[in-house]
Amino acid sequence: MTVCATDDKPHEPRRxxxxxxxxxxxxxxxxxxxxxxxxxxxxxxxxxxxxxARALAAVTGGVPAALPDxxxxxxxxxxxxxxxxxxxxxxxxxxxxxxxQGLRLxxxxxxxxxxxxxxxxxxxxxxxxxxxxxGMAALxxxxxxxAGARKWGEAARRLEPERWTTYPPLIEASAGLGxxxxxxxxxxxxxxxRSGPAVMARAxxxxxxxxxxxxxxxxxxxxxxxxxEPAERAAYLERAGQLAWERGDRQDALRHFRxxxxxxxxxxxxxxxxxxxxxxxxxxxxxxxxxxxALARQPRPExxxxxxxxxESLGLERAAEVQYGVVRERVRLAAAHGGDEGLxxxxxxxxxxxxxxxxxxxRGLWERQPSTAVADALGWALHRAGEHEEALPFAVRATGGxxxxxxxxxxxxxxxxxxxxxLERYGAARRHLQEAxxxxxxxxxxxxxxxxxxxxxxxxxxxxxxxxxx
Numbered sequence: 067m068t069v070c071a072t073d074d075k076p077h078e079p080r081r082x083x084x085x086x087x088x089x090x091x092x093x094x095x096x097x098x099x100x101x102x103x104x105x106x107x108x109x110x111x112x113x114x115x116x117x118x119a120r121a122l123a124a125v126t127g128g129v130p131a132a133l134p135d136x137x138x139x140x141x142x143x144x145x146x147x148x149x150x151x152x153x154x155x156x157x158x159x160x161x162x163x164x165x166x167q168g169l170r171l172x173x174x175x176x177x178x179x180x181x182x183x184x185x186x187x188x189x190x191x192x193x194x195x196x197x198x199x200x201g202m203a204a205l206x207x208x209x210x211x212x213a214g215a216r217k218w219g220e221a222a223r224r225l226e227p228e229r230w231t232t233y234p235p236l237i238e239a240s241a242g243l244g245x246x247x248x249x250x251x252x253x254x255x256x257x258x259x260r261s262g263p264a265v266m267a268r269a270x271x272x273x274x275x276x277x278x279x280x281x282x283x284x285x286x287x288x289x290x291x292x293x294x295e296p297a298e299r300a301a302y303l304e305r306a307g308q309l310a311w312e313r314g315d316r317q318d319a320l321r322h323f324r325x326x327x328x329x330x331x332x333x334x335x336x337x338x339x340x341x342x343x344x345x346x347x348x349x350x351x352x353x354x355x356x357x358x359x360a361l362a363r364q365p366r367p368e369x370x371x372x373x374x375x376x377x378e379s380l381g382l383e384r385a386a387e388v389q390y391g392v393v394r395e396r397v398r399l400a401a402a403h404g405g406d407e408g409l410x411x412x413x414x415x416x417x418x419x420x421x422x423x424x425x426x427x428x429r430g431l432w433e434r435q436p437s438t439a440v441a442d443a444l445g446w447a448l449h450r451a452g453e454h455e456e457a458l459p460f461a462v463r464a465t466g467g468x469x470x471x472x473x474x475x476x477x478x479x480x481x482x483x484x485x486x487x488x489l490e491r492y493g494a495a496r497r498h499l500q501e502a503x504x505x506x507x508x509x510x511x512x513x514x515x516x517x518x519x520x521x522x523x524x525x526x527x528x529x530x531x532x533x534x535x536x
Contacts, residue, residue: 079263106518118142119418120295125162126197128231129264132297133170133332139163147183156195157187165205170332172364172396173404180205181404196225196232197206203235212242212435231361234268241275244437249275263289267302274309277472283309300330307339312475319343334364338372345376346508367396367410374418390418406431412443421450438464438473446481453486461485465498476502476509480517487520496524 068153115123115130121139126130131139143160146153161184168176184205187198199222206215219236226232233256240249253272256265266289273282286306293299307322320343326336341356357373374389397407408431415424424447432440445460461482465475483498499521508514 077228090345117386121163122123122159124295124298125159125166125255126231126368127264129236129294129298130301131163131213132295132330135297136163136167136170147186152190154191154195155197156188157183157190158195158201160200161187162201162204165201165208169208170334170364172334172366174209174400174405177205177209177403177405187208192514194225196222196229199225200232200235203239203532207238207242209400209404210262210409210435211404212239215239216243228259228415230256230265230326230508234264235260237272240433241272242437244435244440246275263294263298263302266292269477270305270309273370274312275473279309279474296329297332300326300333303329304333304336304339307336307343311339311342312506314476314508316343316346320347333365334360338364338366338369341369342372345511346448350380361392365392365396367393367407367414370396371410371414375510375512379515390414409439409443412447416443416450419494421447425451425453438478442475442478442481445485449481449485449488454485457484458489474505476506477513479505480509480513483517484520487524492524493527496521499524 107370116121116124117135117138118141121131121135124135125139127506129171140160140163143156143163144149146156150156156446161180161182164176164180168180170172180201184198184201187201188195191198199218203215203218203222206212206218215235216239219232219239222232223236224491232269233252237249237252237256240246249272255270266285270282270285270289273279273285283306286309287300290299290302290306293302303322303326308317310319310322320340323336323339323343326333328342337356338360341353341360344350344353353376354373355370361369361373370389370392373459374386374393377383377386377389393410397411400407408427412424412428412431415421417425428440428444428447432444441460442464445464448454448457448460461478464478465482479498480502483495483502486492486498499517502509502517503514
């Protein structure tokens with residue numbers, strides 16, 4: 067720093083002038099040195115991002131978003147496209163946000179509006195529009211059109227093979243199509259490109275389908291710990307609760323579900339999960355309230371089916387029939403908006419309606435989506451329709467562990483045991499019915515009593531019989 071002093075007193079000693087210059091220099095340095103301190107003390111943390119900005123980061127980053135934030139984002143993008151109808155990016159974000167809204171609210175009426183926005187984006191920018199292609203893949207997955215989701219996802223991958231958000235919709239599509247080998251390859255690519263909670267949660271879903279429950283639980287625990295926004299963490303806690311439920315840990319499941327609802331009151335899947343766990347704990351009144359609350363805000367047909375069966379187990383047949391009517395109505399509503407709830411309808415009809423009709427429906431679904439879940443449902447529908455021999459290979463496919471049946475589901479194993487019992491394969495039937503209760507002793511308020519009754523009729527194994535007949 068250069069200091070210039072003017073000697074306006076010619077008779078003052080030169081030493082005093084130098085002293086003043088030195089003092090001025092020190093003072094100047096002190097002032098300059100104080101600037102960073104003052105800036106530091108005066109610094110304020112940046113304000114929290116606006117709801118629309120939070121939802122935008124979530125939607126474009128492939129993570130769950132809070133419902134109020136999604137609503138804000140949709141309103142912002144609607145204003146944007148009204149003023150700038152040629153903004154392809156805004157149309158793509160609007161479509162993706164509406165897909166997420168429809169999923170969170172279980173409202174298929176969002177699907178046509180999402181599709182209109184995404185197709186408008188593709189019309190405005192016909193080439194190189196990977197965000198809109200990813201949005202179309204997510205929409206197809208939401209509608210259970212897994213073949214369509216794969217087509218759109220592959221188109222996005224051709225444009226952006228190194229963008230990690232391209233891969234979660236493709237993984238979901240491959241899993242829905244029962245293509246376990248491709249699912250594994252896609253997950254490997256995803257984990258090469260990205261780490262973080264969203265990728266951990268996606269890996270957990272694949273691990274669960276392979277029967278690696280401990281690995282899946284560990285991934286979800288890590289994802290929940292690393293999650294940024296409350297809605298994201300709540301979503302991962304809900305999935306952790308599902309895993310705990312599937313292994314029969316009622317208290318741990320309830321703990322996860324309650325924490326998810328505490329963090330995000332709009333986490334209605336966790337609310338339904340509470341109903342499931344509370345019913346297993348014998349807290350029936352609380353369970354009914356939890357199911358009703360979930361259905362009021364997220365009326366998924368599977369929740370109505372679960373609630374109906376809970377009513378049925380309590381001898382409340384009229385209340386059960388009301389919920390079974392909700393199942394049919396929600397399936398019809400989904401179909402009217404391009405959605406496919408054929409799997410839950412097939413399961414429902416096999417147990418509570420037209421088993422032969424369920425077989426026809428599920429055969430068509432199996433042709434399109436040969437997954438573990440569809441194999442189980444079709445095998446059970448065939449059994450309920452009296453076609454036990456044809457049913458068994460599907461039940462084996464769903465539970466065998468060698469052809470995609472890695473998931474450890476008490477319901478699937480129960481189905482296999484009952485089919486084997488009808489075929490007089492008593493030893494195998496006994497083993498699988500016992501295994502169903504070991505996996506989850508409370509897996510269904512209706513099926514658990516049936517399992518115990520079937521085991522009682524089978525009795526103890528005969529020492530003289532062979533392994534397949536005892």
